[in-house]
Amino acid sequence: MNTKGNPVIGIVGGMGPQAGLALFNSILCRTNARKDQDHLSVILMSFPGDIGDRTLFLENRQLDNPAFRIAGVIKKLEDAGADLIGIACNTSYSPEIYNVVLEEMKRSGSRAKLLHMPAETCDHLKSHFPGVQRVGVLTTNGTYQSGIYSDLLKSHGYSVIMPPKEFQAGIIHRLIYDEEYGLKANPRHITGEAKIWYEKAMHFFKDHGAEAIILGCTDLTVLVEECGIFGIPVIDSTECMAMALIREACV
């Protein structure tokens, strides 16, 4: 709570740091405010060097589960006054990580409310695009492998378009992770290579009959306004999480 007794939003950032900022920015832009004092209270904690890569863990290429550090940041956020928590990283919601975060929160006696980004994104798709049946998801290799989005979407009756592994790794994951041209390596601008990979990914989903495309990695948020989308609705998980946090903070 802030000094006026209103809920405080806590963002677990750093995965990547741009994603935490994008989530905060989305909360800010969606708040109806005329002056500083009209805005919501938000704490963003970004410890990118402390938290190991989520996909590397899910691919068994890194032993430490990032869940413990994520739960540590949630504890810090709560100690600083946060009541509502959003993790600005879809891959962290993979069961292997997310379930351990929940266990750690329980163990430490946490009273904060942790929102679920992929679930909020599916809910948004369902309520705002009722006619859609076939859905594509852009995400990291970790989220792809964990099946978090495809399982959720299927449980809601959607047909999910899954790219083949080589396309997922060579185009979509690379768009996010490439250490030369990817989004994580270039916070100042989007490289020409990244734009080409994004367009290839969007073409793939369009060619496979996608009626909506989910940006299921928070690092992709920067692309929404930058690149064309062939008239297919694009649902940005960061925006969905921002709306959910505002909803919960304003009840």
Add this chain to the structure above:
Amino acid sequence: MNTKGNPVIGIVGGMGPQAGLALFNSILCRTNARKDQDHLSVILMSFPGDIGDRTLFLENRQLDNPAFRIAGVIKKLEDAGADLIGIACNTSYSPEIYNVVLEEMKRSGSRAKLLHMPAETCDHLKSHFPGVQRVGVLTTNGTYQSGIYSDLLKSHGYSVIMPPKEFQAGIIHRLIYDEEYGLKANPRHITGEAKIWYEKAMHFFKDHGAEAIILGCTDLTVLVEECGIFGIPVIDSTECMAMALIREACV
């Protein structure tokens, strides 16, 4: 310190919230990183509803000194691990506020290093634009009245261009604060009115022989890339603070 023993940057945000984000974003964009783990640790605390307006206080239109709440946020940042502190608001560096912040930090036994945004901005001007003599400053009525920038610049031998009070209040302060068209009221976009006020302000300084112009309010940072500047160097206090925080974090 983060878990690896590296310094953690703490940002006192919320004044306005956009300014805190802009400072964090500037730190991020100026960090040489290929992957998440290469980035600095940053905590941004934004409690806009808790902290009263700085200019209203300096104009005696609000009794509570925002310094106490600012010092409270610094304490929270320190408790969460921050070692280096930047307040993302120039007006907070006015002596009536800043000196009380320092007293409160001393009283609470703070060991954090608080950087001084106007001083960092003047240092940047001096080292990067050695030929400049005449300087204009865009800022809030509070910073204008407190004389923080003009006193600092004069102590460094600069000639400072001060707009008349009516121009300061009716154009420059309004550009920031107007509840309909100002920057604080429109985080999503810059209104046509705001662009006109900004251009009028820049024309004023150009017509009065400015050889450099300081954006001495963190809410103005959004204008840097958006609007033209007649070939006169524009020194953004947010960018100067970001560079100073990175410098201190990387020693």
